[in-house]
Amino acid sequence: MNTLKNRYLSLDVFRGMDVALMIIVNSPGNGDTSFGILKHAVWNGFTLTDLVFPTFLFVVGNAMSFSMKKYQTLGNAAFLKKIFKRFAIIFLLGFLMYWFPFFEDGHLKPISETRIFGVLQRIALCYLIAAVLIHYFKTxxxxxxxxxxxxxxxxxxxxxxxxxxxxxxxxxxxxxxIGPSHMYHGNGGVAFDPEGLLSTLPAVVNVIAGYLTGKFIQNKGQHFETVAKLLMIAALLIVAGFAWHQIMPFNKKLWSSSFVLLTCGIDLVIIAILMYLLDMSKPGKWTYFFEVFGRNTLFIYLLSELFIISLAEIKTTGTTAYNWIADNIFISIAGNYFGSLLFALWIMLTCWLVGYIMDKKGIYIKV
Structure with a gap:
């Protein structure tokens, strides 16, 4: 049996792969000409892109299987202070990201029209709820x-x-x-938040699944039997997800219960395969690319979002810097679909370069 260290390579690579894909799907040069696999399902249904966010929650839970050990030695007051502080910082960062760039036409953008819930806010809420449950209750x-x-x-x-x-x-x-003015309006102008308060309840399960998976691997060790059991559990979850899909369709925007089972099952398959390839075998040098993303996950995600927003805010010759670069450099050379993909890869690689420099300098930003 291998003795697990504070981290395991498959977790860093898994998290890094997810962040890289998240940046790519969030920054298409032209959303209308993105490949279908890089788009969310319009409503019911499931695509690769729909797996990105639940996977992020899954790896949050996976990482908690290591960090929660330290919290067990803390008193209740210190534990609550630590997790509420982390919750507040992540939630506030998400809110400020939606408020950015803060000013419009020389005036402060009204908070009354700023989105309250979102990706980081959901991560913060799910982390908080899962941490309290795991700390105070039995498995x-x-x-x-x-x-x-x-x-x-x-x-x-x-x-x-x-x-x-x-x-x-x-x-x-x-x-x-919270009212419509504080909600997402990207669904044809309709006020609806895919990270709404109620749908956070099933999303907590993705974090818990990641935590239980991490604990299972640590307790059972990294060997073939563990991989086999993870794959069997994954198969059960995926089959259950498809069965539930018959009465409650897969729906990322509603975060339907069938969607939770399906995504947890797929994540178990991926982590089992990565554990076999990386932690039980000799990995190649290719893993370092994704480790860079996995070591400064939150910072690089925020950087990518602020980079995209900033490009969209810079006006130039009747368009934005975002659209001008996409249209005149990437799409004009490679065509609509491949040009849009290359633009997204450029955004992702730019963020990776920042992460690479930080890693070489030993700079790791944690919350």
């Missing part, structure tokens, strides 16, 4: 909570609304609590 109770959450969420969606963009329970609760 059996946490598993029961996860199953109950998926069932209860399914019931809430059916009883308190329908499964359409404009009539679902997630939208109704967000409208009631």
């Amino acid at each position: 059996r109770t946490v598993v029961i909570f996860s199953i109950a959450s998926l069932i209860i969420y399914n019931v809430i969606l059916v009883v308190f609304g329908d499964l359409t963009l404009t009539g679902n329970a997630v939208l109704k609760l967000d409208k009631l609590l």
